[in-house]
Amino acid sequence: FGPKVRIAIAAFLPPIFSDAMRDSPQTSVQMFESAHEHPELIWDQDAKDRVCSAVAKLRREHQNAQMQNPSMLWKMPDSNGLSNLATPNEFMVGGVYLRIFISNPGWTLRKPKEFLSELMETCLNLMSKDKPNNEQLEMSTTALCALLQAQPALSDLVPAMGHIPRLCRQMGSNIRQISVPKSAIQILHALSNNNICVSAIAQSDCMHPLKQAMQVRKDMIAVACEALNRLFSANQDALVKQALDVDFVPYLLELLDGRLDLENPAMTKAQIVKALKSMSKSLTYGDKITAILEKSTVWNDYKDQKHDLFISSAPSIGYLTAGTPTAAGYLTQAPTTTKISTAPPPVDKQDPLIRHDDL
Numbered sequence: 001f002g003p004k005v006r007i008a009i010a011a012f013l014p015p016i017f018s019d020a021m022r023d024s025p026q027t028s029v030q031m032f033e034s035a036h037e038h039p040e041l042i043w044d045q046d047a048k049d050r051v052c053s054a055v056a057k058l059r060r061e062h063q064n065a066q067m068q069n070p071s072m073l074w075k076m077p078d079s080n081g082l083s084n085l086a087t088p089n090e091f092m093v094g095g096v097y098l099r100i101f102i103s104n105p106g107w108t109l110r111k112p113k114e115f116l117s118e119l120m121e122t123c124l125n126l127m128s129k130d131k132p133n134n135e136q137l138e139m140s141t142t143a144l145c146a147l148l149q150a151q152p153a154l155s156d157l158v159p160a161m162g163h164i165p166r167l168c169r170q171m172g173s174n175i176r177q178i179s180v181p182k183s184a185i186q187i188l189h190a191l192s193n194n195n196i197c198v199s200a201i202a203q204s205d206c207m208h209p210l211k212q213a214m215q216v217r218k219d220m221i222a223v224a225c226e227a228l229n230r231l232f233s234a235n236q237d238a239l240v241k242q243a244l245d246v247d248f249v250p251y252l253l254e255l256l257d258g259r260l261d262l263e264n265p266a267m268t269k270a271q272i273v274k275a276l277k278s279m280s281k282s283l284t285y286g287d288k289i290t291a292i293l294e295k296s297t298v299w300n301d302y303k304d305q306k307h308d309l310f311i312s313s314a315p316s317i318g319y320l321t322a323g324t325p326t327a328a329g330y331l332t333q334a335p336t337t338t339k340i341s342t343a344p345p346p347v348d349k350q351d352p353l354i355r356h357d358d359l
Contacts, residue, residue, distance in 0.1 A: 008076060012054065039101035040109070047086040058077060102142050105147060116158070120158065127174060132174075144190065145190040148193075156196050185214070206242065222262050225252075225271040232275045273302050273303070
């Protein structure tokens with residue numbers, strides 16, 4: 001069936017039903033008659049009853065209208081902004097229920113590339129609004145970062161979609177809405193793990209809006225500094241030039257000198273030191289960075305310390321990790337494995353009754 005039929009079906013049923021009807025009518029009937037709850041389908045008896053009642057009502061109304069006028073054509077009902085009648089209160093993007101996906105990012109999506117594109121577009125559209133829906137923006141951002149963590153290879157596709165320059169613009173253009181810089185920093189942090197994305201970020205004007213975002217959302221400084229460490233470790237001279245142009249180095253030195261009201265300030269300062277050292281290694285702009293650093297008394301206190309000891313290998317945002325994706329299906333869930341340690345506990349455990357602060 002064609003696009004018109006798919007649009008008509010999507011007004012009543014979750015998008016996965018259209019694909020199932022096309023690929024396997026028998027499976028679509030099984031789906032309709034059973035209950036499911038996973039990132040691509042929320043379907044139970046209540047949802048089924050809502051859809052059946054709505055279709056029966058529309059059928060009666062159209063039948064009565066045709067009795068008065070046999071040439072009357074049926075028109076699609078107004079959705080009133082709802083994704084479909086089955087799950088009117090769920091936030092869906094690209095055929096995926098974000099609430100369920102966030103709790104299970106290891107689910108094997110049928111169309112991960114389409115979901116990635118729709119999710120990026122949704123985040124950026126929400127950021128551009130004068131008064132964004134903060135709940136939807138937070139949910140979309142969390143889902144996007146969870147997706148990129150669960151399937152890192154998808155990050156390779158982001159630059160070609162053209163979203164990175166727009167992300168950088170949004171990061172600094174709507175800072176009055178404090179949810180916007182937070183989301184932008186989180187997305188940039190997720191993309192900074194990928195070299196292809198870093199190259200695209202270097203071609204965009206990102207340092208000035210990032211500095212603005214950090215100044216507005218001081219609670220996101222730890223995440224931003226981890227992203228900066230990754231960005232400058234990639235040896236992108238264009239990023240170093242941007243940092244020089246917007247006085248990013250003095251700003252980072254101020255953060256080093258100040259008291260960071262964060263969960264792990266030592267790790268954040270370690271990220272800053274590593275980022276500054278990476279900048280100083282730039283073949284083109286390293287001398288300028290070094291000249292600024294040598295004038296700083298703060299830098300002298302930090303430059304020779306072993307900051308690797310403070311940096312954890314765990315991601316600072318703490319998104320849920322995912323299982324290994326397998327083959328996508330309509331009725332099955334991606335298997336997950338849990339590793340259980342079989343090693344014996346250490347013999348010389350510290351006595352929990354000892355008060356170490358008294359020693």
